[in-house]
Amino acid sequence: MVGSVAITGASSGIGKALAYEFASRGVQLALMARRMDVLVDIAADLKSRFPAVKVETIALDVADVDAILPALQDAKKRLGSLDCVVANAGITGVNKTGAGDFQQDIRVIQVNLIGGMATVDAAARIFREEGKREQGKREQGKGIIVGISSVSAFKGIPGSAAYSASKAGFSNYLDATRIELKKHGINVIAVHPGFVKTELVRNMEKYPFVISAEKAAHDIVSGIVKGTSNIIVPAMPWAVLGRVMPLLPDKLVEKAF
Numbered sequence: 207m208v209g210s211v212a213i214t215g216a217s218s219g220i221g222k223a224l225a226y227e228f229a230s231r232g233v234q235l236a237l238m239a240r241r242m243d244v245l246v247d248i249a250a251d252l253k254s255r256f257p258a259v260k261v262e263t264i265a266l267d268v269a270d271v272d273a274i275l276p277a278l279q280d281a282k283k284r285l286g287s288l289d290c291v292v293a294n295a296g297i298t299g300v301n302k303t304g305a306g307d308f309q310q311d312i313r314v315i316q317v318n319l320i321g322g323m324a325t326v327d328a329a330a331r332i333f334r335e336e337g338k339r340e341q342g343k344r345e346q347g348k349g350i351i352v353g354i355s356s357v358s359a360f361k362g363i364p365g366s367a368a369y370s371a372s373k374a375g376f377s378n379y380l381d382a383t384r385i386e387l388k389k390h391g392i393n394v395i396a397v398h399p400g401f402v403k404t405e406l407v408r409n410m411e412k413y414p415f416v417i418s419a420e421k422a423a424h425d426i427v428s429g430i431v432k433g434t435s436n437i438i439v440p441a442m443p444w445a446v447l448g449r450v451m452p453l454l455p456d457k458l459v460e461k462a463f
């Protein structure tokens with residue numbers, strides 16, 4: 207079981223719901239995001255509901271990749287241990303390709319892909335170091351790294367090309383690092399949510415099979431506890447659709463979006 211977790215993007219949506227789900231299971235928390243005032247309020251509420259759970263708040267912008275390792279080291283120091291890191295921070299970006307807003311696409315890649323990769327890399331470094339200390343010369347880490355990708359990794363969504371690319375890239379990266387880090391005792395888990403009602407996108411309720419952030423968090427944490435390497439939420443229908451999506455003809459995708 208996970209005893210302590212650091213979550214990026216914990217100030218709203220899925221990250222915040224994950225904090226409550228982990229806390230309800232007695233897991234110590236390090237909450238990270240840019241909006242410290244929001245994190246502090248969430249931490250106060252968590253402490254009042256779950257007095258036995260330690261909750262730390264740490265300011266982190268994952269676009270500042272050099273800040274990620276020190277922030278996770280700080281989380282570990284303050285919690286006394288770190289078993290799991292959830293790379294959840296992300297932004298959306300609707301952009302008409304060629305319409306003169308490529309800066310928005312760069313930002314999406316910077317936060318979702320580079321920021322996500324940098325979080326995984328920093329977590330792996332901490333877990334591998336820990337293993338070195340415990341085992342003497344033989345490096346054998348331990349820990350769980352969770353990356354929040356998206357079902358848009360399975361098929362590019364028109365109007366969200368950079369977002370889809372960021373998630374496809376992140377899923378691919380998680381696949382490779384899972385195999386790479388297994389020998390160090392580190393489990394890398396990829397999460398592919400469908401549509402979840404959060405602040406990410408306005409009018410999310412108009413999208414198909416939409417679920418609450420609480421339901422998503424419950425299913426994600428249950429999957430993490432089981433050690434599932436690819437968590438799809440909600441499992442139905444996305445586990446089936448995920449296989450079909452790459453095969454869909456352009457015309458159908460155009461109609462759907």
Ligand SMILES: NC(=O)c1ccc[n+]([C@@H]2O[C@H](COP(=O)([O-])OP(=O)(O)OC[C@H]3O[C@@H](n4cnc5c(N)ncnc54)[C@H](OP(=O)(O)O)[C@@H]3O)[C@@H](O)[C@H]2O)c1
Pocket residue numbers: 214215216217218219220221238239240241242244266267268269294295296297317354355356357398399400401402403404405406407
């Ligand atoms: N909602 C969905 O339908 C859905 C579906 C598939 C995947 N996802 C993925 O789930 C993750 C969470 O999204 P959400 O739906 O919960 O959205 P959200 O409610 O908008 O939450 C996004 C979180 O990321 C943080 N964040 C944004 N930019 C950041 C940065 N540069 N550095 C650090 N933190 C940053 C935000 O906090 P601050 O603003 O305080 O920094 C916030 O806590 C994202 O990776 C998203 O792509 C969501």
